[in-house]
Amino acid sequence: MTSGYQERFVADSTDRVAWLRARARGITATDVAKLSTPRSIQTAAEAKLYGTGFSGNAFTEHGRRREPEIAAWVAATHGIQPSSGLYHSEWEKRHLATPDGITMTPEGTVILSEIKTTTKPWRSVPRNYMRQIWWQQYVLGAERTLVVWEEHKNFVPVGEEPLCRWIDRDEVEINKLVGLANDLINELHRRTFIPMPEGYEHLEPIAPYAP
Numbered sequence: 253m254t255s256g257y258q259e260r261f262v263a264d265s266t267d268r269v270a271w272l273r274a275r276a277r278g279i280t281a282t283d284v285a286k287l288s289t290p291r292s293i294q295t296a297a298e299a300k301l302y303g304t305g306f307s308g309n310a311f312t313e314h315g316r317r318r319e320p321e322i323a324a325w326v327a328a329t330h331g332i333q334p335s336s337g338l339y340h341s342e343w344e345k346r347h348l349a350t351p352d353g354i355t356m357t358p359e360g361t362v363i364l365s366e367i368k369t370t371t372k373p374w375r376s377v378p379r380n381y382m383r384q385i386w387w388q389q390y391v392l393g394a395e396r397t398l399v400v401w402e403e404h405k406n407f408v409p410v411g412e413e414p415l416c417r418w419i420d421r422d423e424v425e426i427n428k429l430v431g432l433a434n435d436l437i438n439e440l441h442r443r444t445f446i447p448m449p450e451g452y453e454h455l456e457p458i459a460p461y462a463p
Contacts, residue, residue, distance in 0.1 A: 256393075257339050257354070257362060257391075257392045257393055260339045260340045260341070260342065261337055261338075261339055262274045262337075262338045262339060262340050262348065263275075263337075263338045264336050264337055264338070265336040265337075265338065265350060266336050271338055271350075274338055274348070275338065275348060275350075276300075277346065278340065278345070278346035278347060278348040279346055279347055279348065279433045279436055279437060280348045280349060280350070281348075281349045281350070281351075281383075281384040281387045281388050281391075282384070283296055283299075283300065283433070283436065284383050284384065284387040284429050284432070284433055285380040285381065285383045285384045285387075286299070286380070287383065287429065287432040287433065287436065288379075288380075288383070288432075290435070292432075293432065293435050293436050293439055294439070296436055297436060297439045297440055297443060300436070300440060301440065301443065301444070310407070311369075311371070314369060314404065314407050315368070315369040318369050318402060318404075318409070319352065319367050319369075320334070322367045322369075322400055322402055322414055323352060323353060323365075323367060325400075325413065325414060326352075326353055326365050326367070326398065326400055326416075327353070330365070330398055330416075331355055332353040332354065332355045332363060332364070332365040332398060333353060333354065333355055334352065334353050335350075335351055335352065335353050335354045336350070337350065337354075338350045339391055339392060340391065341390060341391045342393065344434075346437060347387075347390070347391055347430070347433060348391065349387055349388040349390075349391035349392060351364040351365065351366060351388045351392060351394075351397075352364075352365050352366050352367045353365030353366075353367075353398075354392065354394075361395050361396075362392055362393050362394040362395065363394060363395065363396050363397070363398070364385075364388055364389065364392060364394045364396070364397040364398070365397065365398045365399075365400060366381070366384065366385055366388065366397055366398075366399050366400070367400050367401075367402075367414075368381065368399070368400070368401040368402075369401065369402050369403075369404060370401055370402070370403050370404070371403070371404060371405070372403070373403055374401060374403075374415070377399050377417065377419065381399070382419070382425075383425075383429060385397045385399060385419050386419075386421070386422055386425045386426050386429055387426075387429050387433075389421045389426065390426045390429070390430065394421065395420070395421050396418055396419065396420055396421065397418070397419045398416055398417075398418055398419075399416060399417050399418075399419055400414045400415070400416040401414060401415055401416070402414040402415075403415070
C-alpha cells in the first residue's frame with residue numbers, strides 16, 4: 253500500500269445525504285455481498301439503478317439500535333474504535349466501503365470490525381457477510397476483521413456478550429470480488445451511457461487489481 257486509508261476518506265454516514273450520494277456513485281460492500289455469479293451482476297445492476305423497494309423493517313431497526321452498544325463492547329474488549337467513514341480503494345475510487353470499526357496497530361497494520369445482529373445461531377459466518385468483509389479489507393488495506401454478532405430472540409439479546417471471530421485477509425477471494433465489481437461497473441456504464449460525476453470519469457477499461 254502506498255497511501256493510508258485516512259487519505260481516502262469520502263464521506264461520513266452521520267451526514268446521511270452526502271453518504272448516500274457518495275455510495276450511489278460507486279460499488280459498496282453491500283453491493284458486493286450480492287455478487288457471487290455472473291448472473292448476480294444483472295440483478296445487482298437493477299438494484300443499483302432502480303432500488304429494491306426495501307427501506308428497512310423491525311429487524312434492521314433493531315440492528316441500528318444495538319450497533320452503538322456492540323461497538324462500545326468491541327472497543328472495550330479489542331480496542332477497535334467505531335467508525336462511520338466511507339472510504340475508497342487505493343486502486344479505484346468507485347470501490348467503496350464503510351466498516352463498522354477501524355484501528356491501526358503500532359506496526360501500521362489496519363484491523364477492522366463488522367457488527368451484525370441475528371435471530372439464528374451461527375455455526376459459521378454467512379457467505380454474503382464474508383464477501384462484505386473481504387471487500388472492506390481490500391478497500392481499507394486491512395489484514396484482519398473481527399466479525400461480531402449478537403443473537404436475539406424477540407429483539408432481546410441472547411447471552412451476556414456478543415460472539416466474535418477473526419477473519420483473515422484472503423487475496424484469492426478479494427481478486428474474485430474485484431473482478432465481479434468491475435464487471436458490475438461496466439454493466440452499469442453499458443445501461444446508462446452517461447458520464448459519471450466529476451472525479452469518476454475513468455469508466456473503461458478498469459486496471460486489474462494488483463496487490
